[in-house]
Amino acid sequence: MANLLLGVSASAACFKAAALASSLHGKGHQVQVVLTPSAAKLATPLQFSCLTGRSALVSEFDGQGVDPSGMDHISLAREADLLLMAPATANLIGQLAQGLAPNLLTTLALAWESDKPRLFAPAMNPAMWAQPAVQRNLNTLQQDGWQLLAPAEGHTACGEDGHGRLQEVPDLVSAVEAALAAGGKA
Numbered sequence: 661m662a663n664l665l666l667g668v669s670a671s672a673a674c675f676k677a678a679a680l681a682s683s684l685h686g687k688g689h690q691v692q693v694v695l696t697p698s699a700a701k702l703a704t705p706l707q708f709s710c711l712t713g714r715s716a717l718v719s720e721f722d723g724q725g726v727d728p729s730g731m732d733h734i735s736l737a738r739e740a741d742l743l744l745m746a747p748a749t750a751n752l753i754g755q756l757a758q759g760l761a762p763n764l765l766t767t768l769a770l771a772w773e774s775d776k777p778r779l780f781a782p783a784m785n786p787a788m789w790a791q792p793a794v795q796r797n798l799n800t801l802q803q804d805g806w807q808l809l810a811p812a813e814g815h816t817a818c819g820e821d822g823h824g825r826l827q828e829v830p831d832l833v834s835a836v837e838a839a840l841a842a843g844g845k846a
Contacts, residue, residue, distance in 0.1 A: 667769070742776065756806070
């Protein structure tokens with residue numbers, strides 16, 4: 661099976677990321693979860709560690725990393741077969757589109773080799789999703805080779821309806837497996 665990186669940013673949809681990590685692990689994949697510092701305030705790294713059997717990471721500098729030399733962003737990017745950002749907030753999408761790297765997750769995204777699959781599954785308020793700046797950033801990421809797993813339409817955590825819901829876990833798992841199969845890693 662494949663080595664997967666699951667990047668989790670701060671969204672009310674973090675609970676789906678936990679279910680996603682569990683489902684991917686249950687299918688035999690090695691799942692390494694990396695959370696943004698803000699995401700770690702919504703869902704604990706321990707929760708993801710329990711679901712995947714691997715320590716979930718937040719910082720490259722907290723002594724919990726995978727590379728004793730302190731180069732987790734490089735080690736993680738090299739050993740994984742696929743990178744999935746789910747949920748991907750407007751903030752994370754903007755950082756990725758602009759090449760900004762304020763944390764371990766965005767730094768490893770910059771170190772990711774462009775010939776390996778990179779997917780992102782947005783989750784945000786429908787008005788945020790519709791913003792021209794967010795749409796520009798989405799287009800930039802797609803032009804850069806990221807595969808968009810577009811949000812679903814429906815009721816969002818903020819109580820509004822529209823596009824912005826993170827896709828359901830089975831749909832995300834199917835997208836991951838399709839991307840792996842396309843790359844010969846399934």
